Amino acid sequence: MATVQSDRLFGKSIKRREDPRFVTGRGTYVDDVKLPGTTYAAFVRSPHAHARIRTIDTAEAKRHPGVVAVFTGADMTGVNSLPCGWDLRQSKNIPGVVQDLAMVPHMPLTSDVARHVGDPVAVVIADSRDAATDAAEKVKVDWEVLPSVTATDKATAPGAARVHDAAPDNIAFKWELGGGDVDGAFKKADVVVKKRIVNQRLVANAMEPRACLARFDEATGELTLWVTSQNPHVHRLLMCAFVLGIPEHKVRVIAPDVGGGFGSKIFLYNEEVVCSWATRQLKRPVRWTSTRREAYLTDAHGRDHVTDAELALAKDGTMLGLRVKTTANLGAYLSTFAPAVPTFLYGTLLNGVYQIGAINCQVTGVFTNTTAVDAYRGAGRPEACYVLERIVEAGARALKMDVAEIRKKNFIPKFSGAFQTLVAVSYDSGDYGAALDKLLQMFDYKKFRAEQEAARKQGRLLGIGFSTYIEACSIAPSKVVGALGAGAGLYESGKVRVHPTGMVSVYTGSHSHGQGHETTFAQLVADELQIPIEQVEIIHGDTGQIPFGMGTYGSRSASVGGTAILMSINKIKEKGKRIAAHLLEASPKDIDYVNGSFQVKGVPDKAVPFGAVSLTAYVPHNYPDGLEPGLEETSFYDPSNFCFPFGAHACVVEVERDTGAVKLLRYLAVDDVGNVINPMIVDGMVHGGIAQGIGQALWEGAVYDVQSGQLMTGTMSDYALPKADLLPMYETGRTVTPTPVNPLGIKGAGETGTIAATPCVVNAVVDALAGLGVDHIEAMPLTTERVWQTIQAATAKR
Numbered sequence: 001m002a003t004v005q006s007d008r009l010f011g012k013s014i015k016r017r018e019d020p021r022f023v024t025g026r027g028t029y030v031d032d033v034k035l036p037g038t039t040y041a042a043f044v045r046s047p048h049a050h051a052r053i054r055t056i057d058t059a060e061a062k063r064h065p066g067v068v069a070v071f072t073g074a075d076m077t078g079v080n081s082l083p084c085g086w087d088l089r090q091s092k093n094i095p096g097v098v099q100d101l102a103m104v105p106h107m108p109l110t111s112d113v114a115r116h117v118g119d120p121v122a123v124v125i126a127d128s129r130d131a132a133t134d135a136a137e138k139v140k141v142d143w144e145v146l147p148s149v150t151a152t153d154k155a156t157a158p159g160a161a162r163v164h165d166a167a168p169d170n171i172a173f174k175w176e177l178g179g180g181d182v183d184g185a186f187k188k189a190d191v192v193v194k195k196r197i198v199n200q201r202l203v204a205n206a207m208e209p210r211a212c213l214a215r216f217d218e219a220t221g222e223l224t225l226w227v228t229s230q231n232p233h234v235h236r237l238l239m240c241a242f243v244l245g246i247p248e249h250k251v252r253v254i255a256p257d258v259g260g261g262f263g264s265k266i267f268l269y270n271e272e273v274v275c276s277w278a279t280r281q282l283k284r285p286v287r288w289t290s291t292r293r294e295a296y297l298t299d300a301h302g303r304d305h306v307t308d309a310e311l312a313l314a315k316d317g318t319m320l321g322l323r324v325k326t327t328a329n330l331g332a333y334l335s336t337f338a339p340a341v342p343t344f345l346y347g348t349l350l351n352g353v354y355q356i357g358a359i360n361c362q363v364t365g366v367f368t369n370t371t372a373v374d375a376y377r378g379a380g381r382p383e384a385c386y387v388l389e390r391i392v393e394a395g396a397r398a399l400k401m402d403v404a405e406i407r408k409k410n411f412i413p414k415f416s417g418a419f420q421t422l423v424a425v426s427y428d429s430g431d432y433g434a435a436l437d438k439l440l441q442m443f444d445y446k447k448f449r450a451e452q453e454a455a456r457k458q459g460r461l462l463g464i465g466f467s468t469y470i471e472a473c474s475i476a477p478s479k480v481v482g483a484l485g486a487g488a489g490l491y492e493s494g495k496v497r498v499h500p501t502g503m504v505s506v507y508t509g510s511h512s513h514g515q516g517h518e519t520t521f522a523q524l525v526a527d528e529l530q531i532p533i534e535q536v537e538i539i540h541g542d543t544g545q546i547p548f549g550m551g552t553y554g555s556r557s558a559s560v561g562g563t564a565i566l567m568s569i570n571k572i573k574e575k576g577k578r579i580a581a582h583l584l585e586a587s588p589k590d591i592d593y594v595n596g597s598f599q600v601k602g603v604p605d606k607a608v609p610f611g612a613v614s615l616t617a618y619v620p621h622n623y624p625d626g627l628e629p630g631l632e633e634t635s636f637y638d639p640s641n642f643c644f645p646f647g648a649h650a651c652v653v654e655v656e657r658d659t660g661a662v663k664l665l666r667y668l669a670v671d672d673v674g675n676v677i678n679p680m681i682v683d684g685m686v687h688g689g690i691a692q693g694i695g696q697a698l699w700e701g702a703v704y705d706v707q708s709g710q711l712m713t714g715t716m717s718d719y720a721l722p723k724a725d726l727l728p729m730y731e732t733g734r735t736v737t738p739t740p741v742n743p744l745g746i747k748g749a750g751e752t753g754t755i756a757a758t759p760c761v762v763n764a765v766v767d768a769l770a771g772l773g774v775d776h777i778e779a780m781p782l783t784t785e786r787v788w789q790t791i792q793a794a795t796a797k798r
Contacts, residue, residue, distance in 0.1 A: 009527040013680035018518040027257040030211040041288040042132035044122035044139045046114030049148035049369040049709020057140040066131030072122045073111030081105040083242040084334035085487040097176040102167040106333040108273040115332035118297030148369035148709035152329040153306045155366035163367040172365040177347040179422030180358025185321025189312035193394045198779035201304035201702040208259025209290035212272040214279040229255040230265045231551020238268045255541040258513035263375040267336040296714040302376020304329035309391045321358040335374035345380025351421035352388045353432040354410040359422045378751045381471040389759035436648040439670045461655040463768025467760035473748030474643040475554030491638035493547040494564030498631040500618040502611030509549010510561030516681040530596040555748030563742045567635035580608045582624040643739045643747040647671035649756040651764040660788025668731045674747035682749045689753020695722035697761035
């Protein structure tokens with residue numbers, strides 16, 4: 001287990017090594033890659049939510065100056081549907097019950113029926129971006145407009161428009177998970193609270209929009225795709241094996257600097273498939289860069305659940321049972337990991353940090369005429385936390401019990417090694433009470449309640465909200481996810497190459513798109529090898545250089561990718577000991593690695609520095625018999641379990657009675673992510689996550705017109721993102737409960753803030769309005785208008 005010492009790089013807040021090139025404009029993003037002869041793609045998209053294509057006339061577009069080609073779905077013969085990589089029907093040996101899964105086709109260019117606004121039906125390729133865009137407007141599509149359905153809770157209603165013939169009732173799947181005697185728990189309950197909880201649809205809004213550049217080399221038959229991807233090897237595998245049928249070894253996928261992802265760049269999309277196909281036809285590079293409007297229409301959206309939750313309680317606050325029935329909107333098509341998000345990444349977290357007597361979760365996944373929904377920062381975990389933390393608060397209010405005390409009463413006691421939940425997963429380690437205790441130490445809770453009561457007498461509405469959360473990170477292990485329906489393993493790779501001069505190149509299957517891997521992985525390597533960090537470089541994002549890896553998502557990079565690197569470092573040390581032992585005329589078992597040198601145990605003066613050993617490995621004139629030259633090792637790490645970070649957050653708000661405006665006064669967070677390589681980088685992750693979670697609670701939301709199916713929030717003018725001047729300074733702390741799952745003791749940190757912040761803020765607003773008789777607000781975001789309407793309704797009842 002890695003321990004944090006003051007003289008080590010592991011655990012130090014050093015500045016990010018990659019930032020100078022970013023802040024000085026010297027990063028290399030997909031759109032910065034320049035190739036001679038490049039053409040530009042513009043897609044013709046459906047303006048309707050649901051419409052049959054009668055004909056597509058491309059003649060005028062082809063005559064437009066600068067146009068190289070115009071393709072429709074009919075031209076892409078031999079090209080297959082985009083795959084869904086998570087088949088719930090393959091779930092084996094688990095408690096979850098699956099009722100079928102409608103694997104509907106999703107062609108790169110649809111040729112029969114468009115199923116959401118933005119669905120691509122043709123592509124124009126020209127010598128310039130302007131020419132392609134202008135010509136795309138000249139493609140004439142004869143549409144037969146069909147009825148549409150966009151609302152999650154209306155998808156299965158009698159008479160609802162049918163999105164796919166293969167799913168006549170718009171049901172993609174039904175899924176159930178749980179344990180214990182739920183019916184018995186509710187029968188013996190003293191109090192039962194039931195709430196409808198709506199988790200609205202979100203748009204990822206990464207700073208860099210999606211982009212791709214495809215080049216086919218006719219001489220070698222090789223295709224190179226530069227693409228904004230969080231997992232380039234997965235991109236290559238899906239595109240080659242399932243869609244285009246190209247030999248995988250003839251395709252190189254490069255994800256250079258990528259400006260954020262939040263999950264939306266995990267998936268295989270239509271545009272990169274079409275551009276990769278088109279470059280093989282034209283023998284010229286083909287580029288596409290999304291506009292922001294296209295991003296809103298086509299990037300995978302997140303969340304969009306409608307849930308009916310019930311909590312059974314004893315009069316002393318003991319949680320006896322939980323029932324959850326969720327309708328999850330999947331959009332028009334099944335995106336790459338879509339079925340996993342509202343099932344195994346959601347239902348398995350409904351135990352939370354609490355001892356609950358019995359749990360039952362039922363999920364119905366539905367198709368609608370909307371953009372596909374898939375993983376968005378947190379991916380199922382925020383939805384579970386929101387349901388649980390809202391229903392727990394409602395339970396406390398029904399019992400007239402303090403919201404902090406009901407949590408303390410029901411916490412799972414401190415443990416390390418395993419805690420088996422009622423919803424399949426086994427937690428790794430936890431001390432949930434310690435996180436809340438530290439939070440309450442940072443915040444004088446009793447004093448606030450006194451101030452709140454005094455403020456109410458003055459007509460002011462102050463509120464505090466709590467969120468005690470848990471999440472599953474380090475997404476793996478392969479055997480488990482395979483049993484749950486994943487179409488691939490979720491291990492990670494790490495190759496460490498020591499050059500003759502002692503410089504070190506690290507090739508990782510994890511991908512950095514804002515996480516700071518070039519710093520944290522270098523810290524880990526430099527710390528373990530006890531060499532200057534300047535001697536270490538980190539290479540990622542290029543399938544032509546790195547070993548096959550699964551990429552970055554689910555807060556897995558340090559815990560899974562970092563462990564793979566550590567395994568390779570340990571192999572390097574072991575080989576180095578054999579070389580050093582030969583040079584020192586000693587036994588390898590008598591060699592220690594100390595302060596960057598291999599030395600004989602107990603004899604510090606008898607040592608060989610790291611650089612001398614690396615040089616000997618490549619100039620093996622004096623070398624152990626039977627040992628291969630070179631100093632390079634590769635490892636693949638497949639963890640035995642998920643890791644489960646947790647924590648406690650609190651938020652203080654003031655609601656303006658006359659307008660409904662919500663002002664954030666304080667935000668406090670105590671997170672336990674296990675051991676931490678770079679505290680400053682983790683703080684940045686937590687801060688950003690909190691901002692996104694607050695954004696969902698108060699401002700963000702993708703809204704479709706129920707009649708036309710048009711996305712009404714399709715620009716930044718209509719979709720409200722959080723702004724810096726609306727957010728408070730965060731007060732953060734940490735407890736440290738290392739995970740026993742990996743040797744680094746790291747759990748994961750990238751999604752914690754997003755998971756905890758949303759219910760925390762909503763709970764605070766509801767608490768502020770509790771004096772008016774408000775105990776619940778069904779839907780987010782809690783805009784000024786929605787809160788004002790809630791105040792008016794509550795006032796009218798008094």
